[in-house]
Amino acid sequence: MFKALLIEKDDSGQRVSLSELDESQLPDGDVTVRVACSTLNYKDALAITGKGPVVRRFPMVPGIDFAGVVEHSDNAAFRAGDKVVLNGWGVGEVHWGGLAELARVKAEWLIPLEPALTPAQAMSIGTAGYTAMLCVMALERHGVTPDSGEVLVTGAAGGVGSVAVAVLAKLGYHVVAVTGRPEEADYLTGLGAKRILPRSDFSEPGKPLGREQWAGAVDVAGGRVLANVCASMKYRGVVAACGLAGGMDFPATVAPFILRGVTLTGIDSVMCPPAERREAWRRLGQDLDPSVLDAMTNRIALEDVIDVSERLIAGAVRGRVIVPLSDL
Missing domain, CATH: 3.40.50.720 (NAD(P)-binding Rossmann-like Domain)
Incomplete structure (x- = not known):
């Protein structure tokens, strides 16, 4: 079992809850990742509040990015223990995303975490x-x-x-x-x-x-x-x-x-080709002073994401919001 934020929708409307899910409920994919840290972005807040048509498939775990450690891989590109980052590719919109303790995704959506960055720093970015x-x-x-x-x-x-x-x-x-x-x-x-x-x-x-x-x-x-x-x-x-x-x-x-x-x-970050996104992350490891990340980062618990989403939509949140999910 793992904790996840879950968005559901039926004839009565949309509901968002912190849920306990079974690993068997994870969507298809060839790599399973133990999520160390995720984020709350503007697009996530639109999905969670229902104020934008972001989610196109229900039920949905929101979270358009995450950083974590591979637990299991059926793809030779990754193996257990690898530290990885995911941004975009429709995750949190049409495929379950990062606001959960576990994620299962396609290997081609992942890139290695830059050695200069911790998972929390990567998500502060x-x-x-x-x-x-x-x-x-x-x-x-x-x-x-x-x-x-x-x-x-x-x-x-x-x-x-x-x-x-x-x-x-x-x-x-x-x-x-x-x-x-x-x-x-x-x-x-x-x-x-x-x-x-x-x-x-x-x-x-x-x-x-x-x-x-x-x-x-x-x-x-x-x-x-x-x-x-x-x-x-x-x-x-x-x-x-x-x-x-x-x-x-x-x-x-x-x-x-x-x-x-x-x-x-x-600028489209969702479907950006892998080579360009790898270069962007390489540059971030090189050209962004890690000391500025603390000043621009707010840390919140998974159970606080729903409330903070409303504040984010209202423009009342400065900088970045990260959601630590494990001590990896």
Whole structure:
């Protein structure tokens, strides 16, 4: 038997409970992992609260990522005792996820845990931090360097934003952080942000083209925020878009793209090819100062996940939320 958060749905609606499950109930897969640590991401909170159509198969164990130790493997790529990490691949949406003491998944979804990281540190980074690194790699790939100019990070006090600020600052970029929580200014400057801007500067309808300001940007908001960010990019600036916290719409014009050569690059962490995700995790082990993880990480018990999900959706949680599940 093992503990798991379980989401069920029937004609009366959705229910979420902390349950005791039998190992025989685990879904198909060729690797069984004893989960050392999982996380609570924005997508998990949407699934748990039912405020977003994340879960596509019931019953479902949420949790889009986890780190742990292989207990049993029918695939030659892994053997018992291997430390592994999983991010995405529909886990927590169509396949049981990491908010449980055990998980059974496909071997091709796993990658080895970076030797420089503990399972708890890997989950302090989690899908949010891994996504942030994919954004940084995209800016680099499109030629944005520390000498190019200021780089903007929206939703900077959240999970993706916190890691993006910390990594970019360590790499020498001049980071400008956008947040709707002015009380987090000290936290963000501690991560390396040089300036803090209020979200209200970006949330109202703007001009098709604004003053050229940013060489690069990492956007987690979407919606009007993303439109205004694009409108104020420097010539040939690059925006890495990875979220929709501010909405799925994009009320913009083509002006930034055809008059300033702005690049808008989409970042998908769920189905990202294995080679690129391995590189992202290698870079995280190298380019993220482990000392900043404690400041951006909240630890909660599995039984507290449901309550904290509501606070996360309300934007009342700073940084990352991890859920330790064993002492591995």
